[in-house]
Amino acid sequence: MSRELSISEMARALRSGAVKSEQLVRAALDRINACDTRIHAFTQLNREYALNEARACDLRRREQGADNLPVLHGIPVAVKDIYDLAGQPTTCHSKLRLDHIAEQDAGSVQRLKDAGAIVLGKLATHEFALGGPSFDLPFPPARNPWSLRHIPGGSSSGSGAAVAAGYTRLALGSCTGGSIRIPAAWCGVVGLKPTYGRVSRHGVFPLAWTLDHCGPLARSVEDTAIGLQVLAGHDPRDPGSADEPVDDYCSTLDIGVRGLRIGVARSRFQHLAQTSAEFLRGFDRASQWLAQEQANMVEVCLPDDEECVAVGRVILAAESFALHAKDLRSRPLDYGHITLSRLVQGAAVSSEDYLNALRLRRELAARMDTVFERCDVVLTAVTLDTAPAFTSAGTVHGWPAQAYAFNVTGHPAISVPIGLSSQGLPMAVQIVGRYFDEALVLRVARAIEKLSGWEAQPLPDLES
Amino acid sequence: MPTSSGCNGRAHIVGHGGDQQSLQGLMDALAEQRIVVPLDRMDLVLHEFTVLQRQRALINGIVESDGLSGIHTVISRSRGAL
Numbered sequence: 001m002s003r004e005l006s007i008s009e010m011a012r013a014l015r016s017g018a019v020k021s022e023q024l025v026r027a028a029l030d031r032i033n034a035c036d037t038r039i040h041a042f043t044q045l046n047r048e049y050a051l052n053e054a055r056a057c058d059l060r061r062r063e064q065g066a067d068n069l070p071v072l073h074g075i076p077v078a079v080k081d082i083y084d085l086a087g088q089p090t091t092c093h094s095k096l097r098l099d100h101i102a103e104q105d106a107g108s109v110q111r112l113k114d115a116g117a118i119v120l121g122k123l124a125t126h127e128f129a130l131g132g133p134s135f136d137l138p139f140p141p142a143r144n145p146w147s148l149r150h151i152p153g154g155s156s157s158g159s160g161a162a163v164a165a166g167y168t169r170l171a172l173g174s175c176t177g178g179s180i181r182i183p184a185a186w187c188g189v190v191g192l193k194p195t196y197g198r199v200s201r202h203g204v205f206p207l208a209w210t211l212d213h214c215g216p217l218a219r220s221v222e223d224t225a226i227g228l229q230v231l232a233g234h235d236p237r238d239p240g241s242a243d244e245p246v247d248d249y250c251s252t253l254d255i256g257v258r259g260l261r262i263g264v265a266r267s268r269f270q271h272l273a274q275t276s277a278e279f280l281r282g283f284d285r286a287s288q289w290l291a292q293e294q295a296n297m298v299e300v301c302l303p304d305d306e307e308c309v310a311v312g313r314v315i316l317a318a319e320s321f322a323l324h325a326k327d328l329r330s331r332p333l334d335y336g337h338i339t340l341s342r343l344v345q346g347a348a349v350s351s352e353d354y355l356n357a358l359r360l361r362r363e364l365a366a367r368m369d370t371v372f373e374r375c376d377v378v379l380t381a382v383t384l385d386t387a388p389a390f391t392s393a394g395t396v397h398g399w400p401a402q403a404y405a406f407n408v409t410g411h412p413a414i415s416v417p418i419g420l421s422s423q424g425l426p427m428a429v430q431i432v433g434r435y436f437d438e439a440l441v442l443r444v445a446r447a448i449e450k451l452s453g454w455e456a457q458p459l460p461d462l463e464s
Numbered sequence: 465m466p467t468s469s470g471c472n473g474r475a476h477i478v479g480h481g482g483d484q485q486s487l488q489g490l491m492d493a494l495a496e497q498r499i500v501v502p503l504d505r506m507d508l509v510l511h512e513f514t515v516l517q518r519q520r521a522l523i524n525g526i527v528e529s530d531g532l533s534g535i536h537t538v539i540s541r542s543r544g545a546l
Binding site for chain 2: 306307309310311313314317325328329332333337338340341342344345347348349352353356357359360397
């Protein structure tokens with residue numbers, strides 16, 4: 001049942017008494033039971049906890065009335081297994097962390113719970129949000145619900161897969177170089193990397209402090225907006241958290257794009273060998289939809305992607321090495337093959353490399369800000385083709401994607417589906433905005449969602 | 465277990481086509497950090513290293529030659545600013 005209602009519809013049905021929270025949670029658990037032995041989105045499912053919480057929510061609603069209950073009251077969600085859930089392991093999908101038990105909830109998890117959400121469990125990730133789809137870890141890699149032979153993308157692989165499979169409408173992911181938007185794109189869901197500092201990272205296992213972002217993956221743009229509304233806000237426990245006002249993300253969603261200046265960054269990827277002709281046609285269709293809605297489309301040139309990726313990777317290598325050096329010395333064989341090969345690179349990054357990367361990052365961010373003098377948002381690619389098959393996925397460097405730049409600059413960016421390829425795999429585009437202008441990013445994404453017809457797209461058929 | 469750590473002297477990686485001198489730099493750095501990488505994992509380490517070497521060179525080249533040497537940075541980030 002929960003998979004067929006949006007979050008706002010679930011909330012309305014709960015308020016009116018048409019449905020109980022226990023029914024929503026049972027429906028989610030039934031779907032997970034039926035499908036997750038093949039999808040492997042969950043690493044840990046809190047069945048009894050979720051049912052008990054649901055019953056408690058139903059009781060509270062009966063006793064106190066439904067009018068003043070928070071927006072996610074009684075609604076099931078799930079979180080990537082790098083977020084702390086009090087009393088439960090935060091494994092980061094790694095042998096190194098199987099015994100770790102969190103003492104308290106992560107800041108974002110606490111916000112979800114304060115809003116009434118019921119956390120079903122923990123979701124698969126690439127090891128430490130870094131490695132890749134691997135078979136040498138304690139849990140199997142998540143698979144793409146649209147085709148089990150294909151990867152879901154990552155590192156928030158379980159989050160993308162869980163939403164696409166219809167287990168939950170909302171999941172938390174994290175993003176250091178594209179780890180929210182890439183799985184969102186390849187799984188046909190919406191994924192938002194907010195502005196750096198917009199969502200708390202307290203209690204989330206870090207990968208690279210100055211690149212890490214937390215954010216939602218959800219079934220629709222409206223669900224994403226509701227999720228961000230709950231998550232956004234200052235948290236002094238996260239040193240990178242921004243003390244900035246939080247907009248109303250839901251009230252402006254359906255205003256449309258008429259009169260907006262939308263920068264089109266097609267030149268960034270149109271000639272790349274990785275860019276498929278089918279994706280390019282899809283991108284052009286999305287651009288035409290917006291033009292037909294009387295947005296002003298202007299060509300823009302973004303900072304060079306190769307420079308952005310270089311800056312991101314050098315910073316990531318240095319910062320992640322600092323986090324893992326002790327374990328790399330004492331337990332190297334407990335890391336998966338891919339993760340180890342990436343983490344050890346930091347040993348060879350000098351202070352000159354790191355600081356020059358930080359300096360160039362400042363320049364790239366300034367260049368990106370200049371782009372926004374000519375437009376209100378940018379339309380660009382996030383993935384350049386559909387999801388690779390497991391057999392050809394290789395390492396993340398080879399993936400046809402362009403997501404790193406906005407982790408480097410810190411601008412908010414969202415992946416929104418535009419349809420299915422001829423192979424039946426999802427395609428998506430990316431909308432990027434000015435710092436803290438998530439409301440406009442969501443508004444343009446909502447327009448694309450409507451114009452593409454994706455909001456009527458059924459879940460993938462997992463019964464056959 | 466065969467390893468490529470500096471504990472056993474210099475590593476000999478043959479047939480990967482990488483920059484042998486730079487790779488030796490990585491081996492030395494790992495040895496200095498007392499990090500042991502099994503030899504059967506070195507193929508991917510070398511692949512990653514080759515990519516990162518290119519990226520380091522790109523960044524350092526831009527900063528040195530493109531008139532960016534005067535730009536400043538801050539280590540911490542907040543409010544989306546750098």
